[in-house]
Amino acid sequence: MTVQHATLDDSVSTAVSVSVVICCYTVERRQNLDAAADAALTQLRPGDEIIVVVDGNDLLYHDLLSARGREMTVLENVFRRGLSGARNTGLQRASGDVVVFLDDDAVLHPAALDGVRSAFADAAVTALGGAVHPNWHSGGEPRWFPPEFGWVVGCDYRGLPSDGAAIRNPIGAAMAVRRAELTGIGGFSDRLGRVGAVPTGCEETMMGIELSRRNPRGRIIRHTAFAVSHEVPSDRTTLSYFVSRCFNEGRSKAMLTRLCGRQTSLESERAYTTRTLPIGVWRARRQPSRVLALGAGLLVTAAGYLVGLVQTTKQGDVRWSESSAT
Numbered sequence: 001m002t003v004q005h006a007t008l009d010d011s012v013s014t015a016v017s018v019s020v021v022i023c024c025y026t027v028e029r030r031q032n033l034d035a036a037a038d039a040a041l042t043q044l045r046p047g048d049e050i051i052v053v054v055d056g057n058d059l060l061y062h063d064l065l066s067a068r069g070r071e072m073t074v075l076e077n078v079f080r081r082g083l084s085g086a087r088n089t090g091l092q093r094a095s096g097d098v099v100v101f102l103d104d105d106a107v108l109h110p111a112a113l114d115g116v117r118s119a120f121a122d123a124a125v126t127a128l129g130g131a132v133h134p135n136w137h138s139g140g141e142p143r144w145f146p147p148e149f150g151w152v153v154g155c156d157y158r159g160l161p162s163d164g165a166a167i168r169n170p171i172g173a174a175m176a177v178r179r180a181e182l183t184g185i186g187g188f189s190d191r192l193g194r195v196g197a198v199p200t201g202c203e204e205t206m207m208g209i210e211l212s213r214r215n216p217r218g219r220i221i222r223h224t225a226f227a228v229s230h231e232v233p234s235d236r237t238t239l240s241y242f243v244s245r246c247f248n249e250g251r252s253k254a255m256l257t258r259l260c261g262r263q264t265s266l267e268s269e270r271a272y273t274t275r276t277l278p279i280g281v282w283r284a285r286r287q288p289s290r291v292l293a294l295g296a297g298l299l300v301t302a303a304g305y306l307v308g309l310v311q312t313t314k315q316g317d318v319r320w321s322e323s324s325a326t
Helices: 008-014 027-041 058-068 083-093 112-120 147-153 179-184 203-214 239-260 267-283 288-315 320-325
Strands: 018-024 049-054 073-076 098-103 106-108 125-136 174-178 219-232
Touching: 018 027, 018 083, 018 112, 027 049, 027 058, 027 098, 027 106, 049 058, 049 083, 058 073, 073 083, 083 098, 083 179, 083 203, 098 106, 098 112, 098 179, 112 125, 112 174, 112 219, 125 179, 125 203, 147 239, 147 267, 147 288, 174 179, 174 203, 174 219, 179 203, 203 219, 203 239, 239 288, 267 288
Parallel strands: 018 049, 018 098, 049 073, 125 219
Antiparallel strands: 098 174, 106 219, 125 174
16 A cells, blocks of 8 residues: 655645535526535535525525535525625635635536645635536537637637636636635625526626735636536527627626726737637638637627627616616
């Protein structure tokens, strides 16, 4: 038998306690939620915890409380309805040094939480973005789907920084933040973020911006050892979903610009538009459908941004994502 001796880094990372927060809202993804929770439970250590927050669904809440309340903490969203409010509910209850936020259809890879612990052994790290691998229910991405638009289905995309590199903000399906730092900025803004199935977002972007403003010396990095498989159902591989997601991302960016200013809100998008997308067009030059999708994605996102600017000017801080859901 081989005896492995703990290193100093091992002991430091072991001392990092973790609160895993999974937010959910629909019984239709219950099987995915169970898989996500089970994967997290197998990776917890003494002092860790898992918190599941149900957003606006009494039936799902009582079902989870009855079936799994002994394994994990099950809560109802106590803030404004939406993903931001649900995450803030989990943050409010969390006791770990680090809060790991997972989508209810994102399953941790083996040892992913060990990857989180090891990264936060560096006191300068304030937040992590994990590697989000798509699990295409249709067997693979559509032929027309550009890898540069992986963010449309909540996954990694071509053009992301390499492992260990600084990022402005993580992808929401797998992110981890020091609890004290996130609490210090007031959590997630409920003026941004998804409500039910409405494909809006940018609350993670605002979080990253505010974390950097609060602690300019803190580091937000991409850490691929913190990896998940993210379900991509067939209804998210349609052209109509692609267009809807791009449009609503543009609208969300307009609200983010209003809240945080154009310079910080669009810094990553400038590089994405001027470098990543042109390279994507060159790579797809023999695939006309993919080239068209790249152009359409950019144009629709820009249109959503312009519409969002008009709406935010007229409505002020009204959360137009809620009005679009009704």
